[in-house]
Structures are given as structure tokens and as C-alpha cells.
Amino acid sequence: MTRLDRSSHSGGGHAKGSRPLNSLVAGHRVAQPPSAPGSRASVQDIDLIDILWRQDIDLGAGREIFDYSHRQKEQDVDKELQDGAEQEDTWPGEGAEALARNLLVDGETGESFPAQVPGGEDQTALSLEECLRLLEATCPFGENAEFPADISSITEAVPSESEPPGLQNNLLSPLLTGTESPFDLEQQWQDLMSIMEMQAMEVNTSTSEILYDAPPGDPLSTNYSLAPNTPINQNVSLHQASLGGCSQDFSLFSPEVESLPVAGSSTLLPLVPSNSTSLNSTFGSTNLAGLFFPPQLNGTANDTAGPELPDPLGGLLDEAMLDEISLMDLAIEEGFNPVQASQLEEEFDSDSGLSLDSSHSPSSLSSSEGSSSSSSSSSSSSSSSSSSTSSSASSSFSEEGAVGYSSDSETLDLEEAEGAVGYQPEYSKFCRMSYQDPSQLSCLPYLEHVGHNHTYNMAPSALDSADLPPPSTLKKGSKEKQTDFLDKQMSRDEHRARAMKIPFTNDKIINLPVEEFNELLSKYQLSEAQLSLIRDIRRRGKNKMAAQNCRKRKLDTILNLERDVEDLQRDKARLLREKVEFLRSLRQMKQKVQSLYQEVFGRLRDENGRPYSPSQYALQYAGDGSVLLIPRTLADQQARRQERKPKDRRKWSGCSSFKAFSGRKKIRDLK
């Protein structure tokens, strides 16, 4: 395990076999016998494994002839000394590193979606429920309704300028209860309106129809389908109400109401039958105000128009949901309608810049990966700029042998003499492209003894004759093979060091502190060439470790970024789910309001006890809690004016000083 321990501190980049092979290629020395004296019990096993692994190693031309063209001096030395290379070499293995990354390329749609999750819908819905309840208690509304002297009216009539006023639709005015603060309800309505407006601005009608009209069980589609010829006074169904264009028409508190020229009573209650067909068409095509218009009130309503009307709520749900919902997330995590999910998925397949496959794959985000990368990312990244090797070692990758030889080197002197080879082709296979936790590595028993040794290991000085097994104990052939393998595994610097008869190991050269290193140098009579080589070995060795650490940091950063992407995707999916819920609540609320409107309107009777024509009258919600019955023409005018100033709604929404609007009838006794 010592080897493994050391591997945890030495360069982790040796999981792959290329480097050992490089060393093999570079080296021309005779390898050390596998079991040198003093070596640990595992050494022989290691060597045997390595030998087996190297059976098919290509022993091509050395690469140093290319790499060191600029270092003529060293080349000369190499050439000079390689021929007379000694056979005693050891390769203290560097630590094995189990680093591989399993890049999680998670798909992330780049599309942006409007954050239109309204916050007050629940409250609004509740208020409306209560409103409905109260309204039921107050109905029917008698004839001879009075006009309030002070009215904060909310006109929802939808202007359809190309059509006769009488054919235009009315908006339902939410009804206030006297027990409830009108202002609160106004605010709720404003919230609702703002939501609808935002949605309407983005609405793609066709899209909305596709999404929400299609499902037969969809409350929207069903609830808005018209039940023709429904008696007015009977239980009102909300069929065929349309919310299309609600952003424009669904204005409840029209400031213009106050300023509207008050028509005479004649304009208020013209009980002129209207063309139901026109009404329906207008209502369906143009009116948001038509949202709450009860077509049933018109006995001649064209039932064919109903199903074709755009879903008034579709605009609230279509693009926002379609564009932004992570369909698979919804389907998987929330039991989202698979049909919808599949439909939506088609739309979003193309905009994914990243693949989500790996992110959802259990294997892609292994526990080791997640744990190591997550815990280490901050430390490694934060300390990367200023940290030394030790700081890097403290990072998550220290477990993976990311950080050099460092402290262990001195305790591993014996290892260096082992001549153990660290090439781990199998390990490399296992760990390639995935961060392998050291614990996982330990699960491979045979790998415990396989350390990495590619470069800066044993120096000739460590290759005492005592370290070598008695020649007699080894067959000549096997010995040659082993030594040959081991020799070829030596790094170029090791070969050079041995050729130059450097009296200490490369490991010491590289890892000793400066003071000790200088002291070590002072102990020996070294030539300039030797000193130069030693310093180059030290420089390269340190840089090698630095490169390994640098690469590990890079991987760590990538993993962290990937994890961040996943987190953001989860957040996005969650927000979208919440949005869907909000929209669902909004839809329910609208249905309630529509029902409320129809019920109220349907119970209204004129002086003769006849119901009012929805084509001629509309209900209007006053700020003081009263509900007004106003001529549709007036409502249309208000709607038109409002349409011109859609942005002023909020300003006047709080205005309640509508007084003496003669064009209205106040629905009395609403409370």
C-alpha cells in the first residue's frame, strides 16, 4: 500500500500508460531485476504484472531525439552514456492516480422565458370564491337597478370597432362583496390583469390552441365550449367564454369610466336583441373582455363558434410553458402529462446547447466524482493562484495523487530502490475519463501494488548491487526481459542521470527542499554537466507535477461548472413547475370568475322581468363593491379608451371617485 500511498501524492497523470511507454521508448537501459533486495513484498508482483502488460509494447524510436534537439548538451551526454549504461536501475513508482473525468455535458436550453409567475393569484382566487359565494346570496338582482353616486367602475367591455356595439362582448366584472375590501379585490384584479397582459403580449394564439385546447379533459377547452341555447335563468354554464385578447380588454378599473360622457338612460337599457352570431364571432375573435361574456344569455347564440374560439387562457399557458418547461423534467419528476411533454419536447429538442444525457445518467455523475469535485472545487480553485504544491495537495485531488512527489519521497527511498514499475494499463482503462476515487482504486487489489513510475525515480546510486537479486536466482532470459522492460520504463532524465552517474535519485533531486538539495549537492564532487543535469531534472520534475496539478484543476473546474449547470437546470425546472401551478390556479380562478359573471348576469331582470341581453349590457364592477349593469356600448367605449392607454391602468386602478355615472345601473343589494 505504500506505493499506493505515494501515488496519492505523486503525479496523478500516470493512470494512463502513455508516459511509461514514453519512458520505455526513451530508455535504453537494461532494466533492473524485479525483486531487488530491500524492496517490499509487492514488488515482484508488480513487476510481473508490468512485464505482462508490456508484452506488446512498441519499442519504437526514442522521442528524445526530437524533444531535446535544443538541448544539445544533454543529447550529447545521452549519446555518450547510453552505450555504457548500467543495468542497475530502479523505478520507484510514482503514485497511481485514478483521475478520469466523466464529463457531464448537460443539456441546457438557452432559451429564456419570461418570469411571469404571478404571486397574488391564490389570493385572488380565494377572493373570487368568496365573491361568488356572496353573490349567490345576493341574487337575483332586481330590476330598477340604481346607479351609484360614487362609482369606481371597472369596465371590461371589449371594443370591436368594426362591429356594431351591440354585438360586442362584455367583460365580466368581478363582483365585490360588501364585507370585503374593495381595494383588495381591486388589487387582485390588477394582478390578474397584469398577468394576463404580460401573457397576451407573448401569446401565440395558435400555440395556445395547440396546447390547451386539444386535451379533451382540459378545463379550459371544456369549460369554454358553448352549450347553446342554455336558458339564461337556469344554471349558468361557462361555455364558450373567450379570453382571447384579454390583456387589452380585461380591464376592470377603467379610469375613463369617470370621464365618459354619460349617455341618457336610453343608452343604458336598450333591450334590443342582438345578433347572436355576430356576437359570438366578435367575442371569440377580438375580445378579451369576452372572457366572461356569457353567450348563453343570448338564446340564439351560435354554438358553432364556441369551440373555435381561442382559448382565453391559452395565452397564459402556451408559450411560457412551451418555451421554458423542461419537459422531461416535468414528465419525470412531476408526472407531467406525457403527451404534453412529448409535444413540448419536440419544440425544445433543437435549442439545447448541451446534452442532458450524461447529466441524468447515474454513471455520469459518480459519487466519487461528485464528492471529490464538489468538495474540492472551491478549495482548489480558490487556492490555485496562490497555493503551493501543498495547497494543491489539500484539494480534492490530493486523494487522486494529483500533487507531485513531495513529502512522501523521503519516506519512500526504499521504494525507489525497488525498481517497481508503475505502468498501469488496466488501471488506465478503468479510470479513463472518469474521476476515480482512490477508494475505488483500492478495490482493485492487484492495482494496489502497481505504482506509477515513469520518470524521476531511481538513480544509479540507489541501485546498489545489494538491491539486485542474486544473479543466480534468476534465469538469464527472464532477467534480461525484466531488466529490459524496466529499463525502457525509465524516463529520459533517469537515463541521463544514470548515464551521468548522478549519485542520488531523481526523486531526491526533484523533491528535496532547496536547502537539503543544495546540501546534497555539496556532499558530492559533481561536474558542471552533472550539476546542470541535476538542475534540469529538478526543474522538469517540478514542472511535471505542476502540469499535472494544473490539469487536475482544470478538470475540477469543469466538473464544478457542470454541477452548477445541473443545479441551475434543476432550479429552472422547479420554477417552471411552479409557474405551471400558478397558471393552473389562474385558470381556475378565471373559470370561477366567468361562472360568477354568468350567474349574476343571468339573474338580472329588467322592469318587465325579462333578462338582459348580453349583447346590449354588461356588468361592471365598481370600486365600492357594487356591480353595475351598463350598456355594452358604453362598456365598449371604455374599453377602447382603455385600449389606448393600457399602461395607465395601474395608475387609475386605485381611483374610486367615479360619481354619478348616469349610464349605469347599479345592481342593488349585492351584498
Add this chain to the structure above:
DNA sequence: ACACTGTGTCATACC
């Protein structure tokens, strides 16, 4: 044959 990946190395900047 080619692309990709891992690794070592060098050059350079920075501390």
C-alpha cells in the same frame, strides 16, 4: 488514416 486523449516538456509570467 484519423481523431481524441493523456502526458511530458518548454516557455513564459508571476510570486
Add this chain to the structure above:
DNA sequence: GGGGTATGACACAGT
């Protein structure tokens, strides 16, 4: 200024 570290770039070997 020397030593060490970090990192981009390059070359090479292996897959």
C-alpha cells in the same frame, strides 16, 4: 536574481 508555481502550447504515444 534564484527558486518555485501556474499555465498555454506543443509534441508524442496510445487508444
